[in-house]
Amino acid sequence: MAEDKELRYDPAAIEPKWQQRWAADPTLYAAEPAACGKPKYYVLEMLPYPSGQLHMGHVRNYSIGDALARHMWMRGYNVLHPMGWDAFGLPAENAALKNNTPPREWTLNNIAGMKRQFERLGMGFDWATEITTCLPDYYRWNQWFFLRMYERDLVYRKKSKVNWCPECATVLANEQVVDGCCWRHEDTKVEQRDLVQWFFRITAYAQELLDDLDKLNGWPEKVRTMQRNWIGRSEGTEVDFFLEEAKKKRSEISHPSEQRPLAGGPGGDQGSEKTRIRVFTTRVDTIFGATSVQLAPQHALVAEFTAANPELKVQVEEMIEQQKKAREAGDLGAIEKHGVPTGRFAVNPYNGERVPIWVANYILADYGTGAIMSVPAHDERDFEFAIKYDLPIVQVIHPEDKTLAVVLPFVSEEGVLVNSGEFDGLSCTQAQAKMQELAVAQRFGEPKVTFRLKDWGVSRQRYWGTPIPMIHCERDGLVQVPDEQLPVVLPAEIEITQQGGSPLSRVPEFLNTTCPRCGGPAKRETDTMDTFVDSSWYFYRYTDSKNDREPFDPAVVKYWFPIDQYIGGVEHAILHLIYSRFWTKVMRDLGLIENDEPVRRLFAQGMVIKDGAKMSKSKGNVVSPDDMVARYGADAARMYSLFAAPPDRDLDWQEDGVAGVSRFLARVWRLTTKYAHIVREMQPSDFDERRPSALLRKLHQTIAKITLDFEGRWHFNTCVAAIMELVNEIQAADAQLAAGEVPAPVVRELFRSLVLLLAPFAPYLAAELWEELGEEGSVLRAPWPKSDPGLAREDELEIPVQINGKLVTVVRVPADADTKAIEAAALADEKVRSRIAGKNVVKMIVVPGKLVNLVVR
């Protein structure tokens, strides 16, 4: 038994041995300075939240990135492969409540444990560049950026309806609300509350964020589409409908001296204007078909109408409540359309027609102007509404072909105007342009681009986040914390309670300060920043993580950016990746960097599934990486996570599969250790002797396949399969190898290359066997093998022969056989001859190197 053990692949012995050696060599995974002269390659995986445990999704994510990093090292690149911790956030506070451990301690303990897990997994990270976002040397730069953005009017405060998660007792960004529930608490309904909040003006970059998506051709189309939808650009027209009471003043209104306020953000300024209702429409060409104006129940004018009409008021309030509930439930689209007439009328500026003003529950206050013109003939929703309330339906667009019968609502823009006065006969697009011109000329409207994207609310009423570096002074109002007073440090000692409001407001030593401007008593801002701030720029900090004078040295960033390859879960397609893009553009405009986009290529990996569901504690189907490492070794766990599915697809975790990979690694270990002595004992003079052989052919085919995959397709599952095939062939040649019938140079090339091919996927075994083969130095610095096409080429090919498209037989021909020779070989075949005997060969298709097909009648 003890004897046996020596002959067995034993990851439990190999892996700790290499962990020690690697820990002793800080240069192994270290990025080099620009002066090294090598081409740079920045490979990045999304940094984890230090929850305490790595999960299989992490193992998969980092196995993909680490394989790529190792491959690039072997290709001679200067690789930056950093790691850090997204260390602020709510779970630390929850844990503090539960275990009475301070968030900082809990977080740092988790980090230490997870770092150990990374080490056990053999991940090749450059720990010298490690960042931890909850430490002041990182978050001070969040504060620094906040101030720079404040100075450029990219930060502002406003009272707004916010999404409030009662579980988190804090505000959530729109992006953090999933189906009406908190993104962290799937079962907790989000409530709407009114609070004064800090916002980043991401909408200032909406157009550029949209436009630049076209440049990101290294990103999955799916992610780009999701971002496009999220930004939701929509081109249209704002038009004023005049309140009937104001009609007599119309000439006055269109007078040049009249100043109309510019429409502000969503929800706009319509309240200040009591003579008109501004609507937003993408189909101004249909305006002659408008038969009512619909207001959102929260619209400023509605309050005015209801002031004198208690009955209306009750109904409007019901609608607001209903919308609120629907919004909280996330099924805004599901509520039945419902409305009430206000008894007031508005006048269509294009045709002077008088239309009723309604309040309707399907009009959103926070999109466009919160008011629409209703054109039932050409809009599904308006149509449904008009049918329900028996409002008139006026068709104003007709297909160009006048003979076509029209089914209303006719929503196509392919048509011409009818019943539209002077605009009759124009196409929809022509009419839109003309009508916009008229609106501008007569000052009752203008072209308008509306975005669905909202400004980024960053205030959080939590303790464990970056303090917002602002001071409230009674005399001077809002005052920035001066740069030299940064960082505003989170107080270490704090009692975490479940009370609402900002925990920092209950820490007098933090709260009370002096005004930097007047020196008088003042109070600090007690909100902290959304943790998405931390992850919006962390990858810049990696390049210069110890810099205490600036967030990073622009010259160093210029060398490393953009990131060549970013790898992470598709669940961050919108939130993290849009904020990161925004932050990059802001930093560019601050003159800190030159790149417009942070990430050149993005890879969205699939989820890890077990028993048909995503691994999660609540489903009870979690597999612990530590268990896998203990049972099968890190190499097997990592390699299985690459082998079981292509990286972009979901992966079905089957433990038997890990065992299979482990058996494969054992086989590699046995074969290599068995014949390593041949390699070790070779004389240098023998090294160059190379001759074609079946084994070398398979080897060079394998090298070619894997090299190609690393360059683009990333089907690492088939890469592993290819290595398995190669090893199967070596195993089949076991007898010849044992008998010394395989020339030593072939043995050497075979096993050296095998180990090199394995190195990105199974780093421990590769290191061990590299040493076993008598090599010195790290396998990571050994050049990636090059496929020799001469050796890879088959000299004979099997060509399938079909008759009428059905496979009949296979003929062997020389690899360079031309059409004629293949034809002859096919016709000479027994089976073929008996099948075509007495029949007429109508046609013969020969694809050299591929197949023959005889068409026979």
Added chain:
RNA sequence: GCGAAAGUGGCGGAAUUGGCAGACGCACCAGACUUAGGAUCUGGCGGAGCAAUCCAUGGGGGUUCGAGUCCCCCCUUUCGCACCA
């Protein structure tokens, strides 16, 4: 409802450009070796059939000498969006 991706053996999956469907692995079956072992090696393994053969990539049609792959219709699953005017 709109959009995208996917559907292939008992299972995970392969087939990169329209050219031998099922590589590789798991599970299973048989054999070898053996002081039984969850080790290793050899062979088998889509379905039907003794066989020659036939059938088979969600279903139905089509294009083609040839279709898992391209086109049309339908079904299912997953994901994203969903009163955005």
